[in-house]
Amino acid sequence: MSRYFLYFVTLSILINAILFVPRILIDERYDGAISSMLFGVIIGGALMYLFTSSMFKFRGQGLPEIMRQALPKSIVVPFLLLMGSVSFISGALVLINYAFIVSRYLIPNTPIYVVLILFVLVASFGAMQSSQTVLYSTEMILVLCLPFLLFSIFKAYTNQNMNYDxxxxxxxxxxxxxxxxxxxxSTYAxxxxxxxxxxxxxxxxxxKxxxxxxxxxxxxxxxxxxFFVPIGILGTDGVNEFIFTxxxxxxAIRMKYAFIERVVYIFLLVYLGISYLFAMTTWHVGSEFIRGCFSHYQPNTSSINSVxxxxxxxxxxxxGTVIVGNWLGEDDLFSVSSYWxxxxxxxxxxxxxxxxILSRWRQAL
Amino acid sequence: MQEFNLDAHLHGLAQSGDLVTRKLNFNAEAAQLVYLSSMCDNSTIHSTIVKPFLESQHLSEFEAMLQAMPGYEQMKDRQQLADKLIQGYALLFLPRETCAINTKKPPPFQPQKATIEYILQGPQYAFSEDIETNIHIIRTRYPLQDLHVEYMKVGSVSQTPLAIVYDHSKVNHDVLLCLKNKLQQVDAEVVQASNQLQMLITKRFNLLPTAIVSERPDRSVLNLSKGKVILILHGTPFAIIVPSVFFDFLASMDDLYDVPWFTRPLMALRYIGAFITTSLPALYVATVSHNPEIFRAQLAIEMAGSRAAVPYPSFYEVFFMLFLIEALTEASIRLPKYIGSMATTVGGLILGQAAQTAGLVSSIMIIVASMVAISNFVIPINTMNLALRVIKFPLVVLAIFFGLTGVLTGLFCFLVYTTSLRSFGQPYLKLFIGEAKKSR
Incomplete structure (x- = not known):
């Protein structure tokens, strides 16, 4: 089972690393972006160790149940609402970002709100499934997508235009x-x-x-x-010219003998799947947090429970996603995601x- | 001695055309033999009743001989007389008692050759339509004392006999309990087909089947050894296997009987076939109408050139050809065998060729349509076959509005939906199940 943990962590690394993070890191590339990647990963890894070992002290319990046992309701409910909205917003940002990409590269004639409505419907459909279903689909779709992604990364590294200088x-x-x-x-990644x-x-x-x-x-x-592949292909300074790096x-990568000549289409379609998956997991987590505010609803772990x-x-x-996405422009989106x-x-x-602290407290009891 | 009154004993059946009554006279007394000629075997009646009658001098001697016969039952309850008669018993009304003797015809059902899940080298016979024969087949192939067979009846009117067969030491008892609950809740009046029962015990509006309906005894026995439960319904040569996961539907029994070097590529072929049959029409619409730029230039121009004569958007030709293919498939099932092959020739070759020259569809669309039809039939289990035939239509609709994005969205939703299904509490689609390798 513990492989499922790796799946959703990998998923969020993948989605952030391609959608937001490199653009901001590349902005900061002369101001310590490289060392920040190292420090960010170390800090993130340490937090991950701390968080997972504390969570594993509460066998089979989600954060809403843990907090409801330990803290008064007046603290728990706002906290869960905040956590839920945070989770929802990070999924929604990915959806809005990808809707911009899709409407630019794949379906330029369709208005952006139509694309967003489609995305939101799919993400909500996924988020309403039980937790097991979400995990199984994550595994399934990652296993289907990763070979294509690895292939396109391999093509990128071996590309003629890749300039290691x-x-x-x-x-x-x-x-x-x-x-x-x-x-x-980089910690966010x-x-x-x-x-x-x-x-x-x-x-x-x-x-464990x-x-x-x-x-x-x-x-x-x-x-x-x-971080480095766009710099190698687009140039140290030239990389600054692109929004969706x-x-x-x-x-810029071409496959000479394949049916599909331009790698970008494989990349876009694979990332469409990964974005759906990410939105589905984050929205599932968010809706479970918000469900946790109401104590009479049981956790949604089997198909019998009400959704x-x-x-x-x-x-x-x-x-909210559709309205905000329709209202934002591309430059707004960039600044919103970096502030986020x-x-x-x-x-x-x-x-x-x-x-x-909760886990220590529980041990002391 | 009073005259024997048949109507008093067997109220409803006295008028029945196949009811035979014989009076067996002894010196002073008489016995009355009653049976249904359609249900009873003449030679059995001769050897168990007529022969003892001819050989015996007195009624008491005759009665003693009857009591020694196999299948002898003394009837106490008058209400059961008609039931016994229908089940193929011969009734003997003796002066002091009434008895029933089993003279049932041996079932006319022989195991048929497997026709739906045909495989080349392997067991060739399928189940028969008789429940006892089928259980006999399973017991012969799976001679363990852990094999439990439970009988029950489904259908409030048809009272169709149903056998639940499982290996007691291996079965998952949660699944068994869940299955029995579902069977208790079946409230159909007439249950006559395994597919129908499968639909009744799973959710009715599931797009994908969550229980295999198979005609192969070897598949059933293999699944028994994996701890699954087999349902055998009287009157159909198909067994229902629960629980079943998605991968079971794309597995053929051949996969176990040959070297992995042959079978693994064939399995891959089936998955590719499943992908093609669901998404190729949608991909055609998406690439022709929305995203021709994803292909290399020569290919895109080639496709546009083949569509040059077609006067309407690509989805018209897709729906036109898909309708034709589905109609052909349906017609070749309904038509008698010999006319069926003619219909496919006329439909497939002549109509397709003519539609292309008339400029109604492009030549690439003909290839797409035939690929869809052919790859549909590499899927071994018929119910999955039907389910995948349905799924391509929503995908085409999504492709019309959103192009490649729509196709991918549809496939994503389909995968999530499939993963969300549960077959009797077991996850339906899950990678790396960790199945025991002993059966290979």
């Missing part, structure tokens, strides 16, 4: 200390472990999580690729430490 030039800037912005952004606060419910039957060491390794290698990078609170929260946030990541990292640290 640009990367070497970049390494000169690696001894600069990271700025707060770049550090929080490995933040997927927070989903364990809901999925801990289905990890009841395993003694295995292969946790893989998370920082995966995180670092993906961040490294996501990775899509433009993939567009009414999940459906309502998905509808509310879905409508700077807020999000301290929040995650708070959550991790509060769960740690």
């Amino acid at each position: 640009e990367i070497r030039a970049m390494i000169d800037y690696s001894n600069i200390l990271p700025s707060w912005k770049s550090l929080s952004v 490995v933040t997927g472990y927070i989903s364990l606060s809901i999925f801990n419910r289905v990890f009841a039957d395993i003694p 999580l295995k292969h946790r060491w893989a998370v920082p390794c995966i995180g670092f290698s993906i961040l490294f690729t996501a 990775w899509v433009s990078t993939a567009d 009414l609170p999940n459906a309502i929260s998905c509808i509310v946030f879905g409508i 990541m700077m807020i999000r990292s301290p929040l995650d640290i708070c959550v991790v430490f509060s769960v740690y």
Whole structure:
């Protein structure tokens, strides 16, 4: 079972590393982005160890149940609402971002709100399933998508236009200390472990999580690729010209003998699946948090339980996503996502430490 | 001695055309033999009743001989007389008692050759339509004392006999309990087919079947050894296997009987076939109408060139050809065998060719349609076959509005939906199940 933990952490590393993180890191590339990747992954890994071991003291319980046992309702309900909205917003940002990409590259004639409505419907449909279903689908779709993604990354590294001199030039800037912005952004990339606060419910039957060491390794290698490949292909300075850095990078890669000549289409379709998956998991986690505010609803772990609170929260946030996405422009989106990541990292640290304190407290009892 | 009044004993059946009555006279007394000629075996009646009658001098001697016969039952309850008669017993009304003797015809059902899940080298016979024969087949192939057989009846009117067969040492008791609950809740009047029962015990509006209906005894026995439960319904040569997961539907029994070097590529072929039959029409619409730029230039121009004569958007031709293919498939099932092959020739070859020259559909669409039809039939289990035939239509609709994005969205939703299904509490689609390898 512990492989499922790796799946949703990998998923969130993948989605952040391609959609938001490299753009901001590349902005900061002369101001300590490289060292921030290393520090960010180390900090994220340490938080992950702390969070998972504290969560595993509560066998088979999600964060809503844990908090409701230990704290008064007046603290728990706002906290859960906040956690739920945070989770919903991070999924919604991915959806809005990808809707922009899709309407630019794949269906330019369709208005963006139509695309967003489709995305929101799919994400809500996924989020209303039980936790097991979400995990099984994550595994299924990652296993289907990853070979294509690895192939396109392989094509990127072996591409003729990949200029390793640009990367070497970049390494000169690696001894600069990271700025707060770049550090929080790279920490955000490995933040997927927070989903364990809901999925801990289905990890009841395993003694401990295995292969946790893989998370920082995966995180670092993906961040490294996501940062250096665009620089190698688009140039140290030229990389600044692109908004969707990775899509433009993939567009620079060509497969000479394949049916589909341009790698960007494989990349876009694979990332469509991964974005759906990410939105589905985060919205599931978010709706479970909000469901946790109402104590008479049991956790949604089997198909018998009612999905009414999940459906309502998905509808509310879905409508919000469509409205906000329709209203934002591309440059707004970029600044909104970078501010979001700077807020999000301290929040995650708070959550991790509060769960740690709760677990110590429980041991003392 | 009073005259024997048949109507008093067997109220409803006295007028029945196949009811035979014989008076067996002894010196002073008489016995009355009654049976239904359609249900009873003449030679059995001769050897168990007529022969003792001819050989015996007195009624008491005759009675003693009857009591020694196999299948002798003394009837106490008058209400049961008609039931016994219908079940194929011969009734003997003796002056002091009434008895029933089993003279049932041996069932006319022989195991048929497997026709639906045909495999080349392996067991060739399928189940028969008789429940006892089928259980006999299973017991012969699975000679363990842990094999439990429980009988029950389904259908409030048809009272169809149903056998629940499982290996007691291996079966998952939660599944068994869940199955029995579902069977108790079946409230159909007439249950006559395994597919129908499968639908009744699973959710009715499930798009995908969550229980296999198979005609192969070897498949059933293999699944028994894996701890699954087999349901055998009287009157159909099909067994229902529960619980079943998605991968079971794409597995053929051949996969176990040959070297992995042959079978693994064939399995891969089936999965590719399943993908093609669901999504190729949608991919055609998406790439022709929305995203021709994803292909390399030569291919895109080639496709556009083949569509040059077609006067309407691509989804018209897709629906036109899919309708034709589905109609052909349906017609070739309904038609008698010999006319069926003619219909496919006329439909497939001549109509397709003519539609293309008339400029109604492009030549690539003909290839797409035939690929869809052919790859549909590599799926071994018929119910899954039907389910996948249905799924391509929503995908085409999504492709019309959203192009490749829509196709991928549809496939994503389909995968999530499939994963969300549970077959009697077991996850339906889950990777790395960790199945025991002993059966290979």
